[in-house]
Amino acid sequence: MITTVDVILPCLNEAQALPTLLAGLPPGYRAVVVDNGSTDGSARIAREHGATVVTEARRGFGSAAHAGLLASTADIVAFCDADGSFRLSDLPAVVEPVAAEAADLVLGRRRTGVHGGWPLHARAANRALTALIRARTPIRLHDLGPMRAARREQLLALDLQDRRSGYPLEMVLAAASHGWRVREVDVDYLPRVGRSKVTGTLTGTVTAVRDMSRLLAAAR
Ligand SMILES: Nc1nc2c(ncn2[C@@H]2O[C@H](COP(=O)(O)OP(=O)(O)OP(=O)(O)O)[C@@H](O)[C@H]2O)c(=O)[nH]1
Numbered sequence: 597m598i599t600t601v602d603v604i605l606p607c608l609n610e611a612q613a614l615p616t617l618l619a620g621l622p623p624g625y626r627a628v629v630v631d632n633g634s635t636d637g638s639a640r641i642a643r644e645h646g647a648t649v650v651t652e653a654r655r656g657f658g659s660a661a662h663a664g665l666l667a668s669t670a671d672i673v674a675f676c677d678a679d680g681s682f683r684l685s686d687l688p689a690v691v692e693p694v695a696a697e698a699a700d701l702v703l704g705r706r707r708t709g710v711h712g713g714w715p716l717h718a719r720a721a722n723r724a725l726t727a728l729i730r731a732r733t734p735i736r737l738h739d740l741g742p743m744r745a746a747r748r749e750q751l752l753a754l755d756l757q758d759r760r761s762g763y764p765l766e767m768v769l770a771a772a773s774h775g776w777r778v779r780e781v782d783v784d785y786l787p788r789v790g791r792s793k794v795t796g797t798l799t800g801t802v803t804a805v806r807d808m809s810r811l812l813a814a815a816r
């Protein structure tokens with residue numbers, strides 16, 4: 597089968613979530629799990645479930661995401677969290693506008709439906725950030741979600757520098773300054789499997805907002 601899309605899955609101790617997640621990989625998609633120093637056997641489990649595993653020793657979401665981008669080879673790449681909060685079966689809808697050359701970057705807009713499980717403080721932080729993005733850029737974004745698709749070469753040319761939680765925001769701001777067509781597509785957002793590391797914790801959210809505020813200030 598011809599691989600059309602590499603799916604970059606940053607992973608720090610997500611052994612519990614990986615089997616179900618990887619079982620949902622659509623045909624023609626290759627899972628690139630970026631192991632960011634897991635101690636729970638995530639890398640082995642990812643391999644056992646058919647994923648390509650890349651190792652990135654430097655901690656941080658951006659560090660893992662960018663290592664995955666560098667290691668991927670497909671023309672179109674997608675990003676997705678590896679904690680079970682997304683379904684890989686939603687990826688084709690996110691990829692479609694990029695493949696059709698109707699968009700340069702597509703973000704999955706998270707919809708919780710009946711599942712719930714999106715803490716109020718995280719929603720509020722997300723709403724405030726996207727309002728700032730709408731105020732500062734022509735991009736009409738409603739959710740700064742991690743599920744995305746774009747062309748690999750274009751993403752590399754953005755030369756993103758953040759290696760922590762500012763990476764997703766830096767990508768959107770850089771896309772805006774390069775005049776990219778950015779779109780949103782609805783995706784399901786489920787309660788993560790395993791213990792929350794960022795969004796479910798107040799300190800995690802505060803750190804993320806701090807990283808992102810710095811980027812927004814610089815973009816002014
Ligand atoms: N937090 C964190 N996540 C990382 C890191 N490296 C890779 N990841 C992965 O990045 C993805 C997003 O991190 P999450 O911890 O789910 O962040 P979140 O969705 O904001 O918050 P929670 O799901 O509540 O923990 C997951 O698949 C993590 O396993 C890292 O250094 N820190």
Ligand SMILES: [Mg+2]
Nearest residue numbers: 677679681788
């Ligand atoms: Mg998560």
